[in-house]
Amino acid sequence: MEGLASIRAVPFFTCRPKRSISGTRPSSLSLPSSTIVRAQQVAMASELEPIKDELKIKVGEVGLFHNEVAAAQGIKIRRRPPTGSPKHYVGPFEFRLENEGNTPRSILEEIICHKDIEVARWREKKPLHSLLKDLQKAPPVRDFVGALRAVNERTGLPGLIAEVKKASPSRGVLREDFNPVEIAQAYESGGAACLSVLADEKYFQGSYENMEAVRNAGVQCPLLCKEFIIDAWQIYYARSKGADAILLIAAVLPDLDISYMVKICKKLKMATLVEVHDEKEMDRVLRIEGVEFIGINNRNLETFEVDTSNTKKLLEGKRGEIIRERDIIVVGESGLFTPDDIAFVQEAGVKAVLVGESIVKQSDLKKGIAQLFGRDISLF
Numbered sequence: 001m002e003g004l005a006s007i008r009a010v011p012f013f014t015c016r017p018k019r020s021i022s023g024t025r026p027s028s029l030s031l032p033s034s035t036i037v038r039a040q041q042v043a044m045a046s047e048l049e050p051i052k053d054e055l056k057i058k059v060g061e062v063g064l065f066h067n068e069v070a071a072a073q074g075i076k077i078r079r080r081p082p083t084g085s086p087k088h089y090v091g092p093f094e095f096r097l098e099n100e101g102n103t104p105r106s107i108l109e110e111i112i113c114h115k116d117i118e119v120a121r122w123r124e125k126k127p128l129h130s131l132l133k134d135l136q137k138a139p140p141v142r143d144f145v146g147a148l149r150a151v152n153e154r155t156g157l158p159g160l161i162a163e164v165k166k167a168s169p170s171r172g173v174l175r176e177d178f179n180p181v182e183i184a185q186a187y188e189s190g191g192a193a194c195l196s197v198l199a200d201e202k203y204f205q206g207s208y209e210n211m212e213a214v215r216n217a218g219v220q221c222p223l224l225c226k227e228f229i230i231d232a233w234q235i236y237y238a239r240s241k242g243a244d245a246i247l248l249i250a251a252v253l254p255d256l257d258i259s260y261m262v263k264i265c266k267k268l269k270m271a272t273l274v275e276v277h278d279e280k281e282m283d284r285v286l287r288i289e290g291v292e293f294i295g296i297n298n299r300n301l302e303t304f305e306v307d308t309s310n311t312k313k314l315l316e317g318k319r320g321e322i323i324r325e326r327d328i329i330v331v332g333e334s335g336l337f338t339p340d341d342i343a344f345v346q347e348a349g350v351k352a353v354l355v356g357e358s359i360v361k362q363s364d365l366k367k368g369i370a371q372l373f374g375r376d377i378s379l380f
């Protein structure tokens with residue numbers, strides 16, 4: 001886990017590259033004015049040093065505060081593990097308790113901590129104002145949820161969101177000869193209603209560029225940017241690369257973040273798939289205004305355990321009623337391999353399914369889709 005090592009070695013608030021203000025000290029009285037200005041900058045820079053340090057600490061505190069807000073909502077994933085636990089003193093000895101401090105407690109937490117550092121670097125490279133300019137050049141948004149609804153109504157089957165996924169932390173490499181555009185085209189001709197393209201590089205070997213390439217190749221299916229979104233910057237970036245929908249993971253994001261990001265997506269006319277894994281997350285998400293599209297992940301992202309009956313469990317009783325009343329489209333996600341699995345989640349109430357492994361592993365992708373549904377869905 002090399003990501004972990006880099007997180008430990010570099011506390012998050014020192015990760016941002018320091019901007020150095022260069023200059024020469026004045027050596028004589030007849031100095032050109034530019035040199036004087038530079039000298040003043042040097043003096044100011046050294047005066048500002050303590051303020052900069054203080055700011056960095058403040059940024060750190062905000063990160064820790066985020067953890068507290070999240071914890072109050074039952075979110076276990078910390079975005080920035082504390083950089084060190086308080087020392088315990090017993091007699092003359094001092095020690096730290098095991099697994100306190102900055103050790104991620106699960107793979108999901110490790111991914112999120114790494115993402116936090118990654119996003120801070122991206123934001124430095126491309127500040128929001130310059131990213132917003134790129135949006136004007138982005139291709140038009142397509143109706144992701146509408147495409148799923150249309151297929152579901154036309155065929156009576158759940159609409160397929162086929163995932164362009166090279167690897168995952170739980171399964172390793174799923175497909176060696178990985179050409180995202182060819183895979184996307186095959187999925188489209190195999191009857192997929194929409195596509196999901198992994199954008200995370202470190203853990204899933206995906207990229208935003210893969211998604212952009214799929215979009216530029218003329219694939220008509222609307223695209224979900226499959227990324228661990230923790231900052232609005234990523235939403236704008238996804239849109240600039242041609243995404244029509246994004247994923248928000250309730251296990252990672254506090255309610256206020258979800259509600260804020262859903263609003264941003266509405267403004268951008270994008271769909272927001274809000275992913276839940278247990279009853280508590282489902283109840284939280286159902287209380288957030290504007291949520292119209294929910295994914296139930298059968299995989300626990302902390303332990304990797306997969307259980308398709310999770311979809312059924314979360315759609316039973318009152319929760320199912322609310323979902324039907326509000327006409328929320330639910331997606332059954334992960335671990336779907338056979339026509340029986342599809343029938344099972346459909347029976348539970350989903351109108352769409354998100355499938356990666358079982359189809360991306362097949363040498364003939366079109367056949368893979370037909371096998372998953374037990375029939376050729378491209379003929380509908």
Ligand SMILES: O=P(O)(O)OC[C@@H](O)[C@@H](O)c1c[nH]c2ccccc12
Nearest residue numbers: 297333334335336354355356357358
């Ligand atoms: O490959 P599978 O088991 O068919 O799963 C696809 C998709 O559900 C899974 O990739 C996924 C669902 N939610 C996520 C969040 C992050 C990364 C990946 C995921």
